[in-house]
Amino acid sequence: MPGPKPLPLELSDHERRVLRGWLRKQTASQALVLRSRIVLACAQGRPNAQVADDLGISRETVRKWRSRFAAGRLDGLVDKPRPGAPRTITDEQVEALVARTLDQAPPTGDSHWSTRSMAEATGMSQSAVSRIWRAFGLKPHTVQTWKLSTDPEFVSKVRDVVGIYLSPPENALVLAVDEKSQIQALDRTQPVLPLSPGTPARMTHDYVRHGTTSLFAALDIASGSVIAQHYRRHRHQEFLRFLKTVDAAVPRDLDLHLVLDNYATHKTEAVKRWLLAHPRFHLHFTPTSASWLNLVERWFAELTNRKLRRSAHRSVVELERDIRGWISEWNKKPKPFVWTKTADEIIETLAAYCTRINDSGH
Incomplete structure (x- = not known):
């Protein structure tokens, strides 16, 4: 038997602007971007199953963030501080590191940042730089080629x-x-x-x-x-x-x-x-x-x-x-x-x- 039909989500103009802004913001985490996509899709009246198929995620994930948003609105999508030792790196430092990765070239003249050069520039450890890059999906060492067609037809x-x-x-x-x-x-x-066994072809x-x-x-x-x-x-x-x-x-x-x-x-x-x-x-x-x-x-x-x-x-x-x-x-x-x-x-x-x-x- 199909489950109960989820309650429709209605967004205010402010909430819609914020969610779309998170999609475009380069310093937003991948998790926050996904949650924003889920809420925007649900607000269009699409059922959980269709949203899950369109985004390539599980229905449970869609249900979770639909409910979180319904209960806490925009604040419900933001991760709460975790228990444990206090953080030594602030949100401002993380944002500055991400912005520096995206907008500035290394002072050494290298073509791209490495964890070592970024650690020296920011005073953080290499492991901290690596964790932040992974969290934001940043890979300065890789590059993909692309080309948009200019065909008038x-x-x-x-x-x-x-x-x-x-x-x-x-x-x-x-x-x-x-x-x-x-x-x-x-x-x-x-x-x-x-x-x-234990050795690839060479x-x-x-x-x-x-x-x-x-x-x-x-x-x-x-x-x-x-x-x-x-x-x-x-x-x-x-x-x-x-x-x-x-x-x-x-x-x-x-x-x-x-x-x-x-x-x-x-x-x-x-x-x-x-x-x-x-x-x-x-x-x-x-x-x-x-x-x-x-x-x-x-x-x-x-x-x-x-x-x-x-x-x-x-x-x-x-x-x-x-x-x-x-x-x-x-x-x-x-x-x-x-x-x-x-x-x-x-x-x-x-x-x-x-x-x-x-x-x-x-």
Whole structure:
């Protein structure tokens, strides 16, 4: 039997402003940010189960902070002082350390703070600096790359590609197509030492190059099976040959919808003329700098992680034979990658990210 329906939460304008401010405040703890998200979601009238699913947390967590807020309002979301020895580091010192981590470069000229340099600058211990960074999710030693698309047709292209993922046309095959170029045939300079109890497999960090190959692949988004072909180069001539391979591999009664990036070889006059002569082919281009929209990239990651990263090959022929064998095994039990996000969700997420960047002052 379903449990009792939770009482609705109503927020004052002041409470809503404070909660949204906590979401944007860089010095707010991750726990406080999560609690703010829970309360804002509950205030929209969503049930506990839906809030839990949307935020990836348990229903009990949602119930706990809904009740805490209902009882204590904003003060109910803030952690109370714990029993034990008195604190030696004040809230002001913590906030100053976090702000310094985010806004100032180390005086030594280093590119980023370390626990040692921050400890010297603040007079705290390295362990205290480490605890504070962990509490606020700060990792100065790591960096992630990112790039926002500047394609003027970004929104329309996202809607086109995502729309065909979520609602494929009838009597048609949707293929995510791309090239993995410059795959190197690498051989280690010394034999690989096998896995043994208590010791991982080991290989030398140096290697010998024996040439490269390019892999053209078309991933069937419905079944997960792959049509693939090796070429030593990746010009428009090779792309055209691959289109002919796909054309021969797919039954004639099916239309073909290809999701592609904006690589120049996909748009040459020779390719356009061939496509005009083969009207069952329909191309859907991802926005520039948005390769994450192409599902075949997810399959390339599987190929890299499960095969290429730890393989050794003494020739390009050996490399290509090994990859063909792996693809053959994949196609015996193919696994589709299911796209779940709608175009609106993607656009809203990127808009929120851009707002967060602008609000941060960076």
